[in-house]
Amino acid sequence: MRSSPTRPRRNYHVGNLSEQLLATARSMLEEVGSSKLSLRALCSALGVTPTAAYHHFTNRAELLAQLATEGYLELAEVLSQNSAALPTQKKIHGFCLIYLNFARDNPALYQLMFGPELAADTMPEQLHTARQLAFSKLEIMVADLLKRPIDSIDVRNAALASWSYIHGLTALLLHEVLQRPSEVSDQRIIERTLAGFEVLFKAHAASTESI
Amino acid sequence: MRSSPTRPRRNYHVGNLSEQLLATARSMLEEVGSSKLSLRALCSALGVTPTAAYHHFTNRAELLAQLATEGYLELAEVLSQNSAALPTQKKIHGFCLIYLNFARDNPALYQLMFGPELAADTMPEQLHTARQLAFSKLEIMVADLLKRPIDSIDVRNAALASWSYIHGLTALLLHEVLQRPSEVSDQRIIERTLAGFEVLFKAHAASTESI
DNA sequence: ACCTGAACACCGTTCAAGT
DNA sequence: ACCTGAACACCGTTCAAGT
Numbered sequence: 001m002r003s004s005p006t007r008p009r010r011n012y013h014v015g016n017l018s019e020q021l022l023a024t025a026r027s028m029l030e031e032v033g034s035s036k037l038s039l040r041a042l043c044s045a046l047g048v049t050p051t052a053a054y055h056h057f058t059n060r061a062e063l064l065a066q067l068a069t070e071g072y073l074e075l076a077e078v079l080s081q082n083s084a085a086l087p088t089q090k091k092i093h094g095f096c097l098i099y100l101n102f103a104r105d106n107p108a109l110y111q112l113m114f115g116p117e118l119a120a121d122t123m124p125e126q127l128h129t130a131r132q133l134a135f136s137k138l139e140i141m142v143a144d145l146l147k148r149p150i151d152s153i154d155v156r157n158a159a160l161a162s163w164s165y166i167h168g169l170t171a172l173l174l175h176e177v178l179q180r181p182s183e184v185s186d187q188r189i190i191e192r193t194l195a196g197f198e199v200l201f202k203a204h205a206a207s208t209e210s211i
Numbered sequence: 212m213r214s215s216p217t218r219p220r221r222n223y224h225v226g227n228l229s230e231q232l233l234a235t236a237r238s239m240l241e242e243v244g245s246s247k248l249s250l251r252a253l254c255s256a257l258g259v260t261p262t263a264a265y266h267h268f269t270n271r272a273e274l275l276a277q278l279a280t281e282g283y284l285e286l287a288e289v290l291s292q293n294s295a296a297l298p299t300q301k302k303i304h305g306f307c308l309i310y311l312n313f314a315r316d317n318p319a320l321y322q323l324m325f326g327p328e329l330a331a332d333t334m335p336e337q338l339h340t341a342r343q344l345a346f347s348k349l350e351i352m353v354a355d356l357l358k359r360p361i362d363s364i365d366v367r368n369a370a371l372a373s374w375s376y377i378h379g380l381t382a383l384l385l386h387e388v389l390q391r392p393s394e395v396s397d398q399r400i401i402e403r404t405l406a407g408f409e410v411l412f413k414a415h416a417a418s419t420e421s422i
Numbered sequence: 423a424c425c426t427g428a429a430c431a432c433c434g435t436t437c438a439a440g441t
Numbered sequence: 442a443c444c445t446g447a448a449c450a451c452c453g454t455t456c457a458a459g460t
Contacts, residue, residue, distance in 0.1 A: 012460055013424055033327055035246045040452065049426050051454080056424095060453065088418045092411070111327045116244055116319075120387040131388065146414045157407030160389070164404055165372070168379025176331040177342065178371070193375055196368035200303070201412055203357045207299045223441055224443055251433065260445050262435080267443095271434065426459070433452055440445070 009047050018056040020046055025063060026070070026109070034064065034112040061119055065127050068118055071109045072130035078102050079137040091145045095138075096166045096190045103170045104186070111174065114167065138163055169193060220258050229267040231257055236274060237281070237320070245275065245323040272330055276338050279329055282320045283341035289313050290348040302356045306349075307377045307401045314381045315397070322385065325378065349374055380404060 014020065024045055029037050039060050040050045057063045079098060086094040103110040112118065118127070139159040143150040146158060169189070172178045180189065225231065235256055240248050250271050251261045268274045290309060297305040314321040323329070329338070350370040354361040357369060380400070383389045391400065 012426090015424095017424085035328065038452065039454090050452095051427085051456095052425055054454075089415070092415060108327075114382060114386060114388060115326060116322045116386060117246065118386070142411070145418075146410065154407070154410050157403045158411045159407070160400075161376070161404040161407030161411065164379035164383060165376045165408075166379065167383060168375035168377070168381075170379075171325060171382060172375060172378060175325060175327060175329075177325060189371075192368045193372040196365070196370070196372035197376075197408060198412060199357065199365050200353070200369045200372065201409060204300070204303060207356070223445090226443095228443085249433065250435090261433095262437095262446085263444055265435075424460085426457105428455105428457090430455080431453090434450090436447105436449080438445105438447090441443085 014046075014048065014052075017046070017048065017052065021053055021056060021063065022066060022070070025067060029067060029112065030106065030108045033108050034115065034117050037064070039063070061122065062124070064112060064117060065124050067109065068113045069124070069127045069130045071106065071113045072127070072134045074106075075099075075102050075113075076130070076134040076137050079134065080140070083137070083141055088145060091141060092162070093190055093194060095141050095162075096169075096194075097187055099166050100170050100173070100186050100190070103174055107174050110170070114171070135159070135163065165193070165197075225257075225259065225263075228257070228259065228263065232264055232267060232274065233277060233281070236278060240278060240323065241317065241319045244319050245326065245328050248275070250274070272333065273335070275323060275328060276335050278320065279324045280335070280338045280341045282317065282324045283338070283345045285317075286310075286313050286324075287341070287345040287348050290345065291351070294348070294352055299356060302352060303373070304401055304405060306352050306373075307380075307405075308398055310377050311381050311384070311397050311401070314385055318385050321381070325382070346370070346374065376404070376408075 021042060025037060025042055028042060028045070039053050043050050043053055053063070057066070079095070079102075082098045083091070083095045113131075139150055139155055142159045142162060143152075143155045146152075146155060148155050173180065173186075173189070232253060236248065236253055239253060239256070250264050254261050254264055264274070268277070290306070290313075293309045294302070294306045324342075350361055350366055353370040353373060354363075354366045357363075357366060359366050384391065384397075384400070
């Protein structure tokens with residue numbers, strides 16, 4: 001998969017090893033999954049010694065954190081780029097599909113971004129702000145839909161609800177917890193679940209009225 | 212944490228090593244997390260040789276799968292036990308709280324159950340049916356709420372929507388993706404997000420009407 | 423400043439041998 | 442039938458030394 005795993009390179013200094021490590025790690029990640037991504041295998045694929053990575057990242061966790069940060073930035077980008085043009089009545093549906101597509105395109109990265117691999121206690125500032133940026137795109141979408149200020153409590157609650165739903169659906173699909181028949185498209189799954197919420201809330205409203 | 216890690220035991224045969232491995236694995240899991248749960252450390256804690264576990268489980272993946280199966284069975288149990296008595300208008304809210312409490316009580320187990328650690332391709336039959344049992348409790352709750360047959364399309368869609376939401380919220384909270392102020396209880400977070408859905412659907416209904 | 427080499431303390435897993 | 446012992450091919454991480 002990589003150019004020269006075994007053959008030694010000609011110059012002692014690589015020059016841009018940080019970038020190469022990140023780029024190769026990103027593709028290895030999708031091949032083997034976040035838990036099996038190994039620094040040694042990564043270095044070996046780039047033709048450097050196992051310990052070379054430690055001059056660019058303090059440890060494995062920091063490399064993973066940088067990959068996750070990349071992921072959040074790309075997700076934020078994709079969400080704001082593709083959701084702006086959606087008409088109001090297709091806003092939620094379209095937004096969820098964009099979100100799910102990102103996860104489908106980068107399954108291992110998505111799992112890394114939201115999984116337990118990222119130690120919450122030693123989380124770099126970068127990662128935290130990138131994550132916040134992605135969430136803010138969701139808040140913008142919701143504020144737009146509700147025609148309410150972005151810092152209102154309704155927007156925050158609705159955005160949190162939306163994130164819970166779409167992340168939950170994404171995670172269930174990605175981890176194959178749901179045994180979806182392969183002929184049902186992601187689009188239809190989103191339609192069906194959104195319709196499911198509607199049914200649920202009508203029933204709930206009816207039950208509280210009748211008391 | 213365990214009785215005799217170093218001291219050798221008196222009899223060559225343990226007798227119930229399978230059960231001991233599972234029980235100890237369960238508590239080690241919550242201490243170190245699923246990705247760092249090691250068969251060698253587990254065997255050493257029980258005073259047996261690193262390879263002893265292989266006479267009871269084909270490999271590490273199978274032990275994890277059995278733990279996850281236990282988890283799904285317990286979740287199903289807890290959901291059906293505690294949700295039966297809930298009045299209709301508190302059904303969703305109460306159910307979600309029971310679900311979230313299970314995850315709070317067994318965070319590493321929950322992450323294992325829904326995480327990428329479980330290889331989807333080689334999943335034992337047991338695990339699949341236990342998972343299905345847990346989901347069926349959700350369907351029962353929804354069918355009860357909607358007063359519709361359990362095999363109706365509305366129930367299936369609404370159950371899938373509910374599972375997406377509560378799993379998403381649980382995962383976001385467990386992985387500390389959400390920076391929840393510590394004074395806000397889980398109960399209030401559920402209230403707020405459910406209220407968020409309501410706001411969202413009223414706005415959506417209004418937007419489709421006005422066209 | 424950047425990378426190597428040797429070393430340490432771990433892993434999962436196999437297989438032949440012991441009880 | 443159940444467990445050990447030795448071995449293999451891996452890990453992450455450290456530290457002194459080379460370029």
